[in-house]
Amino acid sequence: MTEKYSVRLESFEGPMELLMHLIEKNKIDIYDIPIAELTEQYIEYLDQFREFNLEIASEFLLMAATLLQIKSRMMLPKPPKSAESEDAEYIDPRQELINRILEYKRYKEVSNVLGDMQAKQERFFTRQPMELPVHHLPPDNLSMLDLLNAFNNVLAIRRELKIPDVLVEPEEYTVPEKMELLLSLLNKKGGEMAFEEAFESGNRSELITTFLAMLELIKVKSIKVWQPDKFSKIFITVRVGED
Helix, strand or coil: CCCCCCCCCCCCCCHHHHHHHHHHHCCCCHHHCCHHHHHHHHHHHHHHHHHCCCCCCHHHHHHHHHHHHHHHHHHCCCCCCCCCCCCCCCCCCCHHHHHHHHHHHHHHHHHHHHHHHHHHHCCCCCCCCCCCCCCCCCCCCCCHHHHHHHHHHHHHHHHHCCCCCCCCCCCCCCHHHHHHHHHHHHHHCCCEEEHHHHHCCCCHHHHHHHHHHHHHHHHCCCEEEECCCCCCCCEEEECCCCC
16 A cells, blocks of 8 residues: 655745744854755755745746855955954844844834734624714713712702791893803803802702703803813803814
8 A cells, every 4th residue: 555645845925934933943143154064955945846846936046046146245255354444343244134133123023912802802793883863962072960969969958058048039040141141150260150040049940040051051062061170160151162
């Protein structure tokens, strides 16, 4: 019975990848490459392609020629040092190749990191953002619940301070009237004031009307209610133009 003979040839994306494979396989110091040994192994690999009638890319042949050129330059005797060139720095023929290998190694490391990130991201599916219709302008970086909680806090503080309700018959305010009063108060304060300043006086019914007037002014884009940071003080500001 005849045994099957099979040969497995590793594939490489380019000549630099083949060089890195040979360097890592033989544990070669990149900064001190034995160019003769590396060139022989590189050409031996190309010979395997020729043996099995596989086409060799031109860049692999160009790298082989480069290695042979470096090898021949390494075999030449160094020129004698003269008085003029005594301090001249000797340029290693391998230096350009070393720089290319180091650069390729950095790119390879980065590509591996990006490849891992891509593999993780492929496990997720994201939907494109959708434009939602806005029927009214919400407070800037505040939810309506946050605004309602702020108003309840104002009422709670008034209860703690035991501010009595007005004993005389209070004036009846409408929402449009309170809207005008709020804008007038904002103008007196330079166009901006703290949220609590809008509720400094009045009984419970009047404060609720003021709160509703504030919501209406937000809706018609006359004012904006905003908060610089989470849990910080809330401010009311007059809107100017498209601000």
